Amino acid sequence: MTAPAHATETAPRLHKGEATRRRLLLGVLWTGMIVMIAPFLWMALSAFKSEKDLGASPTVWIPDEWTLIHFEKLVKLLDIGSHFFNSTLVAVLVTVCNLVFCSMLGYALAKLNFAGKRPVFALVMCALMVPGNLMLMPMFVMVSKMGLIDSYAALVLPFAAGAFGVFLMRQFMTAIPDELLEAARIDGAGEWFIFWRIAMPLVKPALATLAIFTFLQSWNNFLWPLVATNDPEKYTLPVALATFAIDPTKTNGSNGVLMAGAFLVVLPVLLVFILLQRYFTQGIATAGLK
Amino acid sequence: MATTTPSRRGVPDRTSKVRSGAGAGSSPGRKRGPKLRRDRLSVQNGPGWLFSTPFLVLFLTFMAVPIVATFVMSFTDFGLRNVADPFSTEFIGLENYTKLVDDERFLTSLFNTSYFVIVGVPLTVGAGLFAAVLLNRGVGRLRTFFRVGFYAPVVTSIVAVAVVWRFVLDPADGLISNLASEVGLSSPDFLGSKALAMPSLIVMAAWRNLGTAMVLFLAGLQGIPAEVREAARLDGAGVWQEFRRITVPLLRPTMLYVSVMTTIGFLNVFEEPFVMTEGGPDNATLTVSLDMYHEGFRFFHMGYASAMAYVLFTVILAVTLLQLRLLKDKTK
Numbered sequence: 001m002t003a004p005a006h007a008t009e010t011a012p013r014l015h016k017g018e019a020t021r022r023r024l025l026l027g028v029l030w031t032g033m034i035v036m037i038a039p040f041l042w043m044a045l046s047a048f049k050s051e052k053d054l055g056a057s058p059t060v061w062i063p064d065e066w067t068l069i070h071f072e073k074l075v076k077l078l079d080i081g082s083h084f085f086n087s088t089l090v091a092v093l094v095t096v097c098n099l100v101f102c103s104m105l106g107y108a109l110a111k112l113n114f115a116g117k118r119p120v121f122a123l124v125m126c127a128l129m130v131p132g133n134l135m136l137m138p139m140f141v142m143v144s145k146m147g148l149i150d151s152y153a154a155l156v157l158p159f160a161a162g163a164f165g166v167f168l169m170r171q172f173m174t175a176i177p178d179e180l181l182e183a184a185r186i187d188g189a190g191e192w193f194i195f196w197r198i199a200m201p202l203v204k205p206a207l208a209t210l211a212i213f214t215f216l217q218s219w220n221n222f223l224w225p226l227v228a229t230n231d232p233e234k235y236t237l238p239v240a241l242a243t244f245a246i247d248p249t250k251t252n253g254s255n256g257v258l259m260a261g262a263f264l265v266v267l268p269v270l271l272v273f274i275l276l277q278r279y280f281t282q283g284i285a286t287a288g289l290k
Numbered sequence: 291m292a293t294t295t296p297s298r299r300g301v302p303d304r305t306s307k308v309r310s311g312a313g314a315g316s317s318p319g320r321k322r323g324p325k326l327r328r329d330r331l332s333v334q335n336g337p338g339w340l341f342s343t344p345f346l347v348l349f350l351t352f353m354a355v356p357i358v359a360t361f362v363m364s365f366t367d368f369g370l371r372n373v374a375d376p377f378s379t380e381f382i383g384l385e386n387y388t389k390l391v392d393d394e395r396f397l398t399s400l401f402n403t404s405y406f407v408i409v410g411v412p413l414t415v416g417a418g419l420f421a422a423v424l425l426n427r428g429v430g431r432l433r434t435f436f437r438v439g440f441y442a443p444v445v446t447s448i449v450a451v452a453v454v455w456r457f458v459l460d461p462a463d464g465l466i467s468n469l470a471s472e473v474g475l476s477s478p479d480f481l482g483s484k485a486l487a488m489p490s491l492i493v494m495a496a497w498r499n500l501g502t503a504m505v506l507f508l509a510g511l512q513g514i515p516a517e518v519r520e521a522a523r524l525d526g527a528g529v530w531q532e533f534r535r536i537t538v539p540l541l542r543p544t545m546l547y548v549s550v551m552t553t554i555g556f557l558n559v560f561e562e563p564f565v566m567t568e569g570g571p572d573n574a575t576l577t578v579s580l581d582m583y584h585e586g587f588r589f590f591h592m593g594y595a596s597a598m599a600y601v602l603f604t605v606i607l608a609v610t611l612l613q614l615r616l617l618k619d620k621t622k
Contacts, residue, residue, distance in 0.1 A: 026432075029424055033439045036497065040442070042465045043454045059468040101344040114338025120346070127353055131558045131606060133579050134599050137592045138359035139352065141373055158352040161345040191337035220447040222561050223579075227587055238449040242565050245453045255457045265450040273445045277438050280445070280505075 040266070046259040047071070054256055070260035077250060077257065080264065082233055083240040090155045090225075090236060091218040097160035098214045099207055105161070106169025107195050111181060121170075127163035132224065140227050150234045155225055159218060165210050172206035173199060209279045212272070219269060237265050360596045368593035379593070386597035396598065398573050399581040403602075405488055406495070406577065407556045407609075414496040414552055415545070418503025423537065425504070426511045437508070441501035448498065452565035455494045456481065459566075481567050484574045491562050491575055499555070503548045510544035511537070546617040550610055557606050578602045 046054060050067050053060040074080060108114065109121050139158065148154040176199055184194045200207070225236045226243075235243070241261050244250055251257055273280065364386055366372075366379040390396050421440055425433050443451060458465040461479040470477040480490040514537065522532050538545075560579035563569050569576035569584075578598060586595030 025424060025427060026429065029421075029429065029432075029436050032421060033436060036439050036443065038465065039451070039454050039458050039497075042458055046457065055463050059472065061468075101348070104341040105345040108338050108341035112334045112338040112341065114333065114335045117338060120342050123349065124345075127349060129554070129606075129610065130353065130357065131554065131603065133558055133560070133582065134360055134603050135353060135356035136582075136599065137363060137368075137586050137596050138356040140587070141359075141376055141592070142356070144373055145376065157348065161348045166345060191334060191341075195341070216445055220445075220449075222447075222449055223583070238447050241447075241453060242449045242561075245449075245456070245565055246568060255460065255463065258453050259457060262450040262453045266446045266454075269445055269447070270442060273442065274438060277434070277441070280441065 040270070043259050043262050043266070046256060047263040049256060051254065051256060070254070070256040071264075073254070073257050074260045074264075078240055078244055078261065079233065080237075080240075080261075083235055083237045084264075086152075086155075086234060087219055087237040090152060091215045093152070093156045094159045094218040095211050095214045097156065098162055098165045099211060101161035102165030102210065103169045103173075103200060103203070103207070104195065105166045106171075107173050107199050109166070109170045110173035111176065111178070111199070112191070124163050124166045124170075128167060136223070136227060139224070143228055148228075150229050150231045154228045155236070158224065159221070162214065162217075165214060168210055168213075169203065169206060172203045176202050205279070208276075212276055212279050216269060216272075241265055360599055363593050364596035364600050366593040368591075368596070370590035372592070373590070382593070386594050387601075389594065390597055390601060395573060395576065396578075396581060399576045399578045400601075402488060402573075402575060403557060403559065403577045403579075406492060406559055407553060409489075410492040410495050410556050411549065411552050413492065414499045414556075415503050415548055417496055417500040418548065419507050419541075419545075421500060421504040422507035422511055423533065425508060437505070440504055443498045444501040446498075448561040449565055451498055452494070452562050455490075456566045459490055482571055484571055487567055487571060487574045491559075491566065494566075495556065495559070495562060499552060503552065506544055506548050507541065510541045514540045542617060546613065549617065550613050553609055553613065554606055557602065557609065 045061070045063065047070055048066045048068070049060065049063040050065060050069065053063050053065075105120070105124070109117060109124070143149055143154045180198060181194055184198055189198075220238060221236070222238045222242065225239050229235055229239060232240070232243075244261065245258055363379075365381055365383060367382050367385075368376075368379045372379045421436075425436055429436065457463075459480040461467055461477060461482065464477070466480070467477040478486055480486045518536060518540070519532060522536050527535065558579050559577050560583065563575040563577055563580050564583070567575040569580050579602070582595045582598040582602070585591045585598065
């Protein structure tokens with residue numbers, strides 16, 4: 001039943017030239033897709049291959065026997081549990097802070113009139129352009145003077161209100177009809193109430209986008225956590241993985257262990273991305289084009 | 291008596307309050323209505339600043355002050371002992387900057403970073419544009435599938451991806467050397483070769499970042515009205531002409547944004563060489579950020595590293611302004 005329906009739908013459109021063009025197009029896209037996915041597949045397969053298969057001379061592509069040995073070794077060499085906890089806690093805190101702080105300023109910039117609004121917005125745009133590397137040295141001095149090296153505060157606070165988030169929230173808040181807020185004001189609602197109970201529920205999709213982006217950014221953040229932590233216990237996952245990866249005495253040259261580590265870092269993020277992919281592409285398109 | 295007085299007192303109090311409240315709300319309130327509305331809608335200084343406070347405090351502490359501090363530090367000999375006692379550092383004028391001009395390592399890192407940006411940015415933006423144009427040509431349901439696949443590397447940790455790529459490029463057991471041996475070829479030692487190490491990092495960076503460009507271009511392409519394309523086609527424009535004369539000019543704003551953001555990101559390249567090559571072989575992949583990290587946090591030459599940070603920042607500013615100018619003028 002479906003086959004003929006499909007045929008009648010596409011048949012009139014597909015001239016001969018168009019059909020080959022379409023085939024060519026799909027061929028190129030599939031090739032691209034394979035290139036994009038291959039490193040991940042290679043990582044996943046290698047993580048479960050035995051040491052013998054990893055170095056086999058006619059290449060063993062699919063493991064003969066799937067093994068968890070690399071994961072077992074990894075857990076012995078690296079305290080994956082606490083790194084996972086550190087990364088998760090920091091990412092959650094950073095995300096919550098950004099959702100609240102960025103929305104507040106985004107709302108003010110979009111919907112409130114106050115003296116100094118233009119300079120504040122200009123500040124946000126400047127902050128968007130400043131690379132994090134520029135602040136590295138004094139931040140380290142400041143944080144160590146305050147005795148905050150190896151603390152969660154040092155990992156969270158510098159990222160608690162990102163300029164990107166303010167910009168994104170401002171874009172979405174601008175779309176809220178003024179009449180709605182005016183009506184609430186006439187009814188005597190305070191600005192905080194209006195923000196929290198009227199504006200925020202209206203920008204839920206934007207909040208979802210911001211949450212996903214901030215979480216990922218924090219989860220993948222590297223240079224500052226590398227500088228701000230000394231105690232290996234306090235390393236986030238990327239720092240733990242990187243310091244592990246560049247120290248051949250620890251890995252013993254075993255690529256299997258490294259792939260197991262990378263697999264654990266990448267897998268949760270990829271799963272979240274595939275589940276929520278709609279929000280990603282929407283989010284960056286909106287932020288980029290408005 | 292003692293128990294009833296307050297209640298008695300309370301009752302008229304409450305009613306009078308309600309009455310006066312209602313009175314204030316009705317008669318003067320109605321008179322004041324439009325004025326009050328205009329006042330509250332036109333200026334909200336209190337809430338405005340209150341809502342800005344968290345961002346401003348964090349911005350001031352973790353951005354404004356450090357930006358100024360880096361600038362000041364770049365004129366000092368700030369070293370390890372000053373981490374505990376920052377204010378005992380000594381000013382040495384422009385010495386850090388004059389030293390940078392003769393620093394072979396730093397000049398190499400500047401060259402490498404430029405190489406990475408000049409080859410990497412066009413490659414990434416071009417690949418992203420190519421993917422977006424292909425996906426926009428009606429592949430139906432598969433579009434989401436391809437989009438997810440092409441964007442997937444963007445969301446993953448650079449560190450993890452760099453660890454994976456190091457193994458992909460491994461000359462003995464890597465993916466590429468295995469593929470090469472399947473067809474009877476041998477693969478070079480990509481990361482161990484002075485000539486190939488940087489191109490390898492560039493290809494990896496393009497692979498990781500083209501998804502961002504693609505998504506932005508896709509959004510831009512969807513903003514081009516179908517009638518414009520239709521008209522071009524009716525006038526006999528081929529695929530290439532349509533791309534040259536319609537797509538590229540109308541995508542300029544997106545192109546500007548994508549190029550600027552990609553360039554800023556690429557100028558700061560750090561994780562890839564840190565994990566994959568540690569700047570080697572023979573400093574062939576030493577970038578400015580990596581050199582700065584080494585100076586600042588391995589040798590604790592923080593004053594010197596600050597000067598490096600400012601040179602990099604100046605380059606970023608200059609390149610951004612140049613791009614804004616080059617790409618914007620042509621839209622007019």
